[in-house]
Amino acid sequence: MNYEQIRFESTDGIARITLNRPDRLNSFTTRMHEELRDVLSRVANDDGARVLLLTGAGRGFCAGQDLGDRAVAPGDAPVDLGASIENNYRPLVLALRNLELPIVCAVNGVAAGAGVNIALACDLVIAARSASFIQAFCKIGLVPDSGGTFFLPRLVGTARAMGLALLGDKLTAEQAAQWGLIWKCVDDDQLASTVDALLERLAHAPTGGLAAIKRALHAAADNTLEQQLALERDVQRTLGQSADYREGVAAFLAKRAPEFTGR
Ligand code: T3D
Numbered sequence: 001m002n003y004e005q006i007r008f009e010s011t012d013g014i015a016r017i018t019l020n021r022p023d024r025l026n027s028f029t030t031r032m033h034e035e036l037r038d039v040l041s042r043v044a045n046d047d048g049a050r051v052l053l054l055t056g057a058g059r060g061f062c063a064g065q066d067l068g069d070r071a072v073a074p075g076d077a078p079v080d081l082g083a084s085i086e087n088n089y090r091p092l093v094l095a096l097r098n099l100e101l102p103i104v105c106a107v108n109g110v111a112a113g114a115g116v117n118i119a120l121a122c123d124l125v126i127a128a129r130s131a132s133f134i135q136a137f138c139k140i141g142l143v144p145d146s147g148g149t150f151f152l153p154r155l156v157g158t159a160r161a162m163g164l165a166l167l168g169d170k171l172t173a174e175q176a177a178q179w180g181l182i183w184k185c186v187d188d189d190q191l192a193s194t195v196d197a198l199l200e201r202l203a204h205a206p207t208g209g210l211a212a213i214k215r216a217l218h219a220a221a222d223n224t225l226e227q228q229l230a231l232e233r234d235v236q237r238t239l240g241q242s243a244d245y246r247e248g249v250a251a252f253l254a255k256r257a258p259e260f261t262g263r
Helices: 030-044 081-098 114-120 136-140 148-156 158-167 173-179 188-203 207-219 225-239 243-253
Strands: 006-011 014-019 051-056 060-062 103-107 110-112 124-128 132-134 170-172 184-186
Touching (some): 006 030, 014 030, 014 188, 030 081, 051 060, 060 114, 081 114, 110 114, 114 132, 124 173, 124 188, 132 173, 136 158, 148 158, 170 173, 184 188, 207 225, 207 243
Parallel strands (some): 014 051, 051 103, 103 124
Antiparallel strands (some): 006 014
């Protein structure tokens, strides 16, 4: 597929997706969703990929749905937003959550609407200090989608989730990090180098083990302690047979750096 609204490159185990409609703050169109489905399926099927980066081009990360992508003016025929969620946003969130790789999201500027919640569907969210997060849905009579009603209370608690969702005010990157909405906020001029170092590190990590950590932490949201202990037992049994586990232990005992293959 020819990408018009995203950029994609993959080298040395690092796959990079850049939302690329800077003049519209990288807001989502039907076309961009098609391209994202295509590229995420490529990454999922690429045995050489060890980590994925999601970021935005220009001064914004993503302003959510492109509100001009279809006619919704008073008097126009109603739009089926349920179909938009079902066909576009739901598959995107699930593709990110289910990807068997760590996903770093570099929030380079403002994230609004679905743009926030797509970032929260990633695994490690790092934002530039000048970036901000806006649950803009309430301003147009909608509910936070793309997992927003799921992620927000789990990440920051119900009181803060309510405030963010009901008011739609701007949350600074610094506040987002303090609240635990994201992993880290760094100075703008440190974003690229911090992200590059992280990608390099994750590209040489035991990928299968990281994917299992991701699955286990997400499963914990719905499991009892008993169930989670059983899950940990089963996952550890599988990982104990991996080449990366053997390499990690051998490297530790030999006091050398491990060379993980991701398997
Ligand atoms: O609809 C469905 O399918 C259901 C799913 C919905 C998911 C959603 O995401 S709903 C929420 C949609 N998003 C928004 O409501 C956010 C709208 N944008 C804004 O509130 C502001 O643009 C920002 C707070 C994000 C940034 O403000 P600011 O002042 O930094 O930039 P700006 O001047 O508003 O935006 C720059 C340009 O991008 C501007 O165009 P112009 O004037 O230069 O020609 C603006 O119209 C355009 N833009 C920004 N966001 C969107 C957009 N164009 C289309 N859709 C957008 N979402």
